[in-house]
Amino acid sequence: MLEEGRGCWSWSLPDFPLEMALIDKAGAECGGARVAFKIDPRQLAASANLLSELRLPPDKTAHKLPLRLPAAKPSNLREALGQSPGRKDLVAMDTESTYSGYSYYSGRSRGSHRHGERSRDHHKSRSKDGSRSEKSVTINAPPAEPLLGDSSVLGEEVQDDNWGETTTAVTGTSEHSLSQEDIVRITKDMEDSVGLDCRRYLTLTLAVVLGLLVFLTPLAFLALPHLLWPEKLQVCGTACEGLFISVAFKLLILLLAVWALFFRAPRAGLPRVFVFRALLAVLVLLFVVSYWLFYGVRILDSQDENYQGIVQYAVSLVDALLFIHYLAIVLLELRQLQPAFSVCVTRSTDGETRHYNLGQLSIQRAALAIIENYYRDFSVHNPALLTASKSRAAKHLAGLKVYNVDGEFPATPATGPGNNAATGLAHSQSRAMIAAAARRRDTSHNELYYEEAEHERRVRKRKARLVVAVEEAFTHIKRMQEEEQKKAPGDVMDPREAAQAIFPSMARSLQKYLRTTRQQHCHSMESIQQHLAFCITNNMTPKAFLESYLTPGPTLQYGRERWLARQWTLVSEASVTSGLKEGAIFLIKCIDFSLVVTAKRIPYIQLSEEFIDPKSHKFVLRLQSETSV
Amino acid sequence: MSFIPGQPVTAVVQRIEIRKLRQGEHLILGFSIGGGIDQDPGQNPFSEDKSDKGIYVTRVTPEGPAEVAGLMMGDKVMQVNGWDMTMVTHDQARKRLTKKNEDVVRLLVTRKSLEQAVRHSMM
Numbered sequence: 001m002l003e004e005g006r007g008c009w010s011w012s013l014p015d016f017p018l019e020m021a022l023i024d025k026a027g028a029e030c031g032g033a034r035v036a037f038k039i040d041p042r043q044l045a046a047s048a049n050l051l052s053e054l055r056l057p058p059d060k061t062a063h064k065l066p067l068r069l070p071a072a073k074p075s076n077l078r079e080a081l082g083q084s085p086g087r088k089d090l091v092a093m094d095t096e097s098t099y100s101g102y103s104y105y106s107g108r109s110r111g112s113h114r115h116g117e118r119s120r121d122h123h124k125s126r127s128k129d130g131s132r133s134e135k136s137v138t139i140n141a142p143p144a145e146p147l148l149g150d151s152s153v154l155g156e157e158v159q160d161d162n163w164g165e166t167t168t169a170v171t172g173t174s175e176h177s178l179s180q181e182d183i184v185r186i187t188k189d190m191e192d193s194v195g196l197d198c199r200r201y202l203t204l205t206l207a208v209v210l211g212l213l214v215f216l217t218p219l220a221f222l223a224l225p226h227l228l229w230p231e232k233l234q235v236c237g238t239a240c241e242g243l244f245i246s247v248a249f250k251l252l253i254l255l256l257a258v259w260a261l262f263f264r265a266p267r268a269g270l271p272r273v274f275v276f277r278a279l280l281a282v283l284v285l286l287f288v289v290s291y292w293l294f295y296g297v298r299i300l301d302s303q304d305e306n307y308q309g310i311v312q313y314a315v316s317l318v319d320a321l322l323f324i325h326y327l328a329i330v331l332l333e334l335r336q337l338q339p340a341f342s343v344c345v346t347r348s349t350d351g352e353t354r355h356y357n358l359g360q361l362s363i364q365r366a367a368l369a370i371i372e373n374y375y376r377d378f379s380v381h382n383p384a385l386l387t388a389s390k391s392r393a394a395k396h397l398a399g400l401k402v403y404n405v406d407g408e409f410p411a412t413p414a415t416g417p418g419n420n421a422a423t424g425l426a427h428s429q430s431r432a433m434i435a436a437a438a439r440r441r442d443t444s445h446n447e448l449y450y451e452e453a454e455h456e457r458r459v460r461k462r463k464a465r466l467v468v469a470v471e472e473a474f475t476h477i478k479r480m481q482e483e484e485q486k487k488a489p490g491d492v493m494d495p496r497e498a499a500q501a502i503f504p505s506m507a508r509s510l511q512k513y514l515r516t517t518r519q520q521h522c523h524s525m526e527s528i529q530q531h532l533a534f535c536i537t538n539n540m541t542p543k544a545f546l547e548s549y550l551t552p553g554p555t556l557q558y559g560r561e562r563w564l565a566r567q568w569t570l571v572s573e574a575s576v577t578s579g580l581k582e583g584a585i586f587l588i589k590c591i592d593f594s595l596v597v598t599a600k601r602i603p604y605i606q607l608s609e610e611f612i613d614p615k616s617h618k619f620v621l622r623l624q625s626e627t628s629v
Numbered sequence: 630m631s632f633i634p635g636q637p638v639t640a641v642v643q644r645i646e647i648r649k650l651r652q653g654e655h656l657i658l659g660f661s662i663g664g665g666i667d668q669d670p671g672q673n674p675f676s677e678d679k680s681d682k683g684i685y686v687t688r689v690t691p692e693g694p695a696e697v698a699g700l701m702m703g704d705k706v707m708q709v710n711g712w713d714m715t716m717v718t719h720d721q722a723r724k725r726l727t728k729k730n731e732d733v734v735r736l737l738v739t740r741k742s743l744e745q746a747v748r749h750s751m752m
Contacts (some may be wrong), residue, residue: 438749622669625719626687629726 200266210281211258214321217288221295221314229303241307244317250318258327261332270364271570271584275577276331284324291317336361341580341599345370349386349593352378357602364576367588370597371568379552380562381593384518387449392444404429455516462513463550469509470542473502477536509569514549522558523549567591638715640739641747642707647698647734658726658734659688659693660700665719668749675703677741683707684714684722686738704738 222244225233236244262277299310336359343366346353354377358366404425477498493501510528514520535545548557555562570576571594572586580599588595649656664673666682675685681729684706691695704712709725725736 236657535696622672623667623719624663624669624672625665626663626690627719628690629658629723 030288101112162248180341200269208264208279210284212260213288214258214284215251215255217291218251218314218318222247222311223299225304225307228300229305232303232305234305236307236311240311243308243311247311247315247318250315250322254318254321254325257322261325261328266427268368270368272364272575272577274365275362276328280324280328280331284321287324288317308347335359336365340602341366341582342602343370343580343597343599345374346596347378347381347593348596349381349383354378358580358599360579362463362575362577362579363572363584363586364570366580366599367568367570367576367586367597374595375563376554377554378554380522380555380558381590382518382522382552383404383592384521392448395444428478428581459513459516462509466506466509466513467542467546469506470546473506473543474545476502479539495533495537496529498536499529503532504528519549519552522552522562527559564590564592634723638707640707641743642737642739643699643743645695645698645700645736645738647694647700647736649732649734650694656727656729656732657693657749658695659690660695661688662706662719662722662726665722666716667718667720676705677686684717684719700736700738701740704740706736706738708737709734 026196295313299313304310335399338359339357340360341358343356343358345355345356354373356370356373358369361369480492507525511520514523531548567590569589570586571589574581574584574586576586582599583599584597584599586597588597647658649658662675662684664670664682664684668682670676670682673679673680673681673685675687677684686695686700686702686704686706687702689702706722708714709722710731712725714722714725
């Protein structure tokens with residue numbers, strides 16, 4: 001039964017109870033060079049034969065199937081076998097399922113050598129903990145190009161249309177199964193962009209109107225008498241004209257200051273209005289209105305001739321506006337500089353914690369400051385690192401099932417006593433589960449310990465290989481000197497070409513290392529080559545080049561799609577415009593995780609003084625002589 | 630061997646008479662002393678009270694005049710030829726012991742075992 005599609009062919013052998021996912025010959029048009037087997041433990045010998053038949057080098061250290069199928073299309077094979085398609089469970093809970101998403105080749109973690117492990121498989125496959133014992137062997141066909149094959153999901157979907165049909169769909173979570181979250185993200189983007197722009201334009205227009213009002217009022221005060229009753233007006237003397245200069249300069253300073261403080265590009269959008277700014281705007285408005293009232297009643301109506309008094313009135317208005325601007329600086333900029341609170345920020349998915357000192361801020365401004373610090377201090381959120389604990393949790397749940405032997409089903413809660421019975425039954429069930437869980441001999445800690453030791457060893461081994469490969473690759477490149485430039489114009493490369501030239505020699509070990517530390521989705525081949533060109537240009541050593549791959553850096557170091565800068569949500573019980581208080585708790589939620597923030601007041605510090613006279617520093621030798629007599 | 634400030638020091642002492650030995654042009658006694666009011670009493674390994682600044686015998690040369698006379702390591706020297714040794718500097722103690730015109734030194738020394746022996750004998 002040979003099915004061909006686009007150069008890839010999959011075949012099923014009815015004699016062998018093996019389901020083949022995909023066989024790729026060299027010439028990877030199908031975008032992946034991976035073969036996944038699921039060994040039916042009843043026919044182990046047959047599988048060994050098949051392996052030798054294929055003559056492919058089994059890669060015992062590859063573990064993960066890069067799951068590049070956000071939409072798992074069931075293959076013909078699966079349907080033929082009558083499996084239910086498209087299961088998204090992380091771990092198969094029942095024994096009939098023959099596919100497991102991530103199943104580690106954890107032979108060594110059991111402490112048993114690889115031969116004996118298959119027989120254990122044989123016994124354990126029927127147990128309730130079937131998930132733990134399912135084995136899959138991943139075989140790497142030698143890839144045609146040492147690429148990071150899973151660079152982008154979309155790119156691969158475009159490349160291979162037939163891929164879904166020729167592969168057996170593999171279930172389980174993948175780091176690309178963000179389809180649900182993508183949808184949420186897109187809708188949120190659309191909502192935000194519309195709402196935010198409206199509000200921004202509104203505030204901008206209000207600010208411009210207020211600014212114009214404020215700026216033109218003194219000029220109006222000065223100009224109106226000349227327009228309305230020019231013949232009655234006293235001539236402006238020297239002192240009066242001096243005041244003109246002062247009005248002019250003060251208005252100029254006010255203009256510059258208002259532009260500096262208020263008319264800057266906003267760097268963030270906050271959920272609620274900025275209370276202090278609103279209060280200041282209201283204050284300025286009231287102020288100007290009251291000045292206009294006075295002017296209108298006492299000067300315009302009575303047509304006062306004392307022009308100097310009018311000019312002095314305008315000068316006093318500008319002075320008062322400058323003082324209000326000073327108040328604005330203190331309230332908006334200075335008040336939050338002195339540290340008053342120490343906030344503890346914890347990421348909910350992996351517990352990474354940092355502490356920051358903030359001044360007296362409202363909750364939304366504090367959240368903004370924390371998010372800005374998050375982009376600098378926290379390492380990038382990597383969902384691939386969390387799957388191990390999730391699978392352990394699932395195993396705990398899968399271990400016990402509570403059966404109701406007496407046949408009493410909790411009826412729909414109709415009356416009081418019926419309700420109590422139902423909840424009582426639920427309570428007793430949960431208690432029974434907890435008691436049973438405590439009593440049974442759980443060896444998952446053993447597994448965890450050995451798995452972690454094994455993983456650590458693997459990472460170190462890969463890292464050693466990577467460091468050696470990169471160092472060797474860097475020796476192939478030399479910066480050309482000026483004299484040489486004149487002599488040999490041939491075969492001269494710019495940094496990008498040089499990077500492309502030495503990249504293949506280190507690509508495979510780098511790819512393997514990233515796979516082992518589960519960072520492969522954070523770095524695309526393009527970004528790695530760019531970084532390499534950057535390092536070569538700036539005369540960096542191989543160690544400097546590797547540093548960004550050995551340790552996970554802050555979020556901004558990675559591509560824009562990891563920033564998630566538009567998806568932050570503030571969740572708080574207190575109003576978000578109220579100030580930080582001692583013991584305030586709020587959440588800053590992103591799609592994948594949330595930051596839990598707790599605030600504590602910095603204690604009042606009492607510092608006392610002690611004076612030490614410099615002449616009081618005197619010393620004696622500690623002697624213990626021994627004399628013979 | 631503790632003392633109460635302001636009260637006279639009482640101790641059970643042993644009288645030891647050492648004849649100086651002539652070696653070349655020196656007269657030697659055959660032991661070493663440590664301690665003194667100008668020394669650090671905390672480093673004295675033989676004293677019970679680490680603030681005791683008295684003169685202690687730190688070493689006794691084997692087969693020397695001191696050992697023959699019965700001096701033991703760790704003894705506290707209370708008097709030398711009638712001169713008090715409980716409140717002297719290290720150098721003053723050395724001078725009292727090495728006077729060139731004296732052939733014999735008579736020491737009053739005390740040690741813990743003396744007090745215990747007296748107590749046992751009294752019981």
